[in-house]
Amino acid sequence: MGDNKANINYTLHVYFTRYSSWGSRVQLILSYFNIPCDVKFYSMGHPTGAPPSRFAKGLLPALQVGTEDDDFVVEDSLAISEFLAEQHPELHLWPKDRKLRALARTAAAQMHSGFGELRNTYGANFLGKYTGNIPSTESVAKEIREMLELWNKARADTKKRLHELGEEDEGFLFGGFSIADAFFWPVLWRFRSYQLPLTGISEDGLKWMAKMWNDPVMKSQAREYFRQAENPLSRIEKYEDIFKGNSGVEYSQFTKDWEFDWQKS
Known part of the structure; x- marks a missing residue:
């Protein structure tokens, strides 16, 4: 990916966060620190609105990280949070001290x-x-x-x-x-x-x-x-x-x- 963050796009794939302990954590972090991200909501238990097959075997939330050339997925709310903290050290997602x-x-x-x-x-x-x-x-x-x-x-x-x-x-x-x-x-x-x-x-x-x-x-x-x-x-x-x-x-x-x-x- 290199260090060119300008070309990086985030997409958060998540079940509707009004019920989601895991997904709401990540959505809140993205919102609080104003990290640009597209959010795609999915239904749990409804065939209509189910997540795409790419995420069928994994647990949401999943953060799709894309550049102009490639993309990859980070799963689990703690792993996603740590990834975002590393990507944006200037925002201090963890305390400075x-x-x-x-x-x-x-x-x-x-x-x-x-x-x-x-x-x-x-x-x-x-x-x-x-x-x-x-x-x-x-x-x-x-x-x-x-x-x-x-x-x-x-x-x-x-x-x-x-x-x-x-x-x-x-x-x-x-x-x-x-x-x-x-x-x-x-x-x-x-x-x-x-x-x-x-x-x-x-x-x-x-x-x-x-x-x-x-x-x-x-x-x-x-x-x-x-x-x-x-x-x-x-x-x-x-x-x-x-x-x-x-x-x-x-x-x-x-x-x-x-x-x-x-x-x-």
Whole structure:
């Protein structure tokens, strides 16, 4: 490929991101850092709108990287994120400071490979809203506590390190917005959708959540998810009303005007 980035084109192949934990991470990174990219959305479970055969055996998201002469595909959200960070070092997709960068990479890797009980119990659905007696288990409750502890520690360590460096803290997990924040974006949906408890979260952790929910780029992504919902092909039945038949749980959907108020959480 050489170093001539001017001739490089990116195409993100992804399932509709209003349900996609993996795809929404990459789409958010591309949007936040203003990296030009065509995005092609596909249906999950619908023959109409299915991904092309080139991606039939792989898992989306997939980033097609093309030049005038050739192209290749990078799969997996973490691999794609690392590739983009290497391609665009001037954008600092990871924190500039090596210590914060290591902490951010650690956090993203933990989210990428861990918290399986939480993710499998509560499917990602940006619009979905559950109220009532939400089913849980001790293993899920344990992972929720671990998640909150991770966020608390990230913010505490970051504030300390930025103070040492004499640098501004923008309020994201590791100072400025990074890949790590994008990797926790879909789990914030789950905390909202399933009314998951925030017991034990620090004030700085809550402020980070508010920072994410109120950021203009995240709000723009939210509007994108609502637009996707207007397309019947974007609907994935298995992620809709997953507790159907449980009389103690009521399912509805959030409206576009929802706001996160950290002082009331």
